[in-house]
Amino acid sequence: xxxxTQTPRHLVMGMTNKKSLKCEQHLxxxxxxxxxxxxxxxxxxxxxxSLEERVxxxxxxxxxxxxxxxxxxxxxxxxTLQPEDSALYLCASSQEMGGRGQYxxxxxxxxxT
Amino acid sequence: AQRVxxxxxxxSVFKGAPVELKCNYxxxxxxxxxxxxxxxxxxxxLLLRHISRESIKGFxxxxxxxxxSFHLKKPFAQxxxxxxxxxxxxxHDYKLSFGAGTTVTVRA
Numbered sequence: 196x197x198x199x200t201q202t203p204r205h206l207v208m209g210m211t212n213k214k215s216l217k218c219e220q221h222l223x224x225x226x227x228x229x230x231x232x233x234x235x236x237x238x239x240x241x242x243x244x245s246l247e248e249r250v251x252x253x254x255x256x257x258x259x260x261x262x263x264x265x266x267x268x269x270x271x272x273x274x275t276l277q278p279e280d281s282a283l284y285l286c287a288s289s290q291e292m293g294g295r296g297q298y299x300x301x302x303x304x305x306x307x308t
Numbered sequence: 309a310q311r312v313x314x315x316x317x318x319x320s321v322f323k324g325a326p327v328e329l330k331c332n333y334x335x336x337x338x339x340x341x342x343x344x345x346x347x348x349x350x351x352x353x354l355l356l357r358h359i360s361r362e363s364i365k366g367f368x369x370x371x372x373x374x375x376x377s378f379h380l381k382k383p384f385a386q387x388x389x390x391x392x393x394x395x396x397x398x399x400h401d402y403k404l405s406f407g408a409g410t411t412v413t414v415r416a
Contacts, residue, residue, distance in 0.1 A: 199351075237312075238352075238394065238406035251403065285352065297404065299352040 199300035207306045216271040216303045218286030227269040232283040276307045310335040314407035329380040331395030340398040341378040347391045385414045
C-alpha cells in the first residue's frame with residue numbers, strides 16, 4: 196500500500212492493558228507526527244519526529260510513549276489509559292519538518308473500556 | 309498562542325450555489341494557512357495552501373492579514389464537495405493548529 200498506513204484500524208483495550216499503534220509511511224518523508232482527534236475537540240498535535248528525533252511533545256501524558264525507529268515507522272505505545280483517551284489517533288508524515296503538505300493515515304479508532 | 313476559529317459547525321447549500329467556509333486565526337507573526345478536507349470514509353487530505361495561491365477542485369482561499377481570515381470559497385458547489393473541512397495554521401515551521409472543522413452538505 197502506498198502513502199501512510201496505520202494498524203490496527205480499530206482497537207479496544209482495558210485500562211490495564213498495554214498496546215501499540217503502528218504507522219508506516221511509504222513516501223520517503225523524514226518527518227512524522229501523531230495527532231489525536233476527539234469528538235468534541237479540534238485535532239490535537241501530540242508528537243513530532245524529524246529524522247527519528249523527537250522535536251515536539253505537546254504536553255502529552257506519559258501513558259502515551261512514542262517511538263520512531265527509522266524515518267518510515269512510528270509507534271505509539273499505550274499503557275494504563277483512561278476512558279477519556281478514547282479517540283481517533285492519526286499519523287501523518289511530511290517531506291520535511293513543516294506544515295507544507297502533511298499526509299495523513301486513515302487513523303486508529305481507539306476505545307478504552 | 310495561535311488559534312484557529314471556524315465559526316460554522318455545519319453548512320448546507322444547494323448544488324450549484326456558492327459556498328464559503330469561514331476561518332479566522334489569531335497569531336501575531338506571519339502564519340502559513342491551509343485547508344484540509346475529509347470526505348466520508350476517507351482520510352484527511354490537504355486541499356490547498358495559501359502560499360501556493362492555487363485553485364483545487366474549484367476552491368480558492370485568500371489570506372486576509374488585516375482581517376486575519378482565510379475563508380474557503382467555491383462559486384458553484386457540487387454534491388461531491390460534501391465533506392468535513394478543516395482550516396489549519398502552521399507556525400514554527402511544523403506545528404499545525406487545526407480549527408474545529410465545518411461539515412458541508414451539498415444538496416441536489
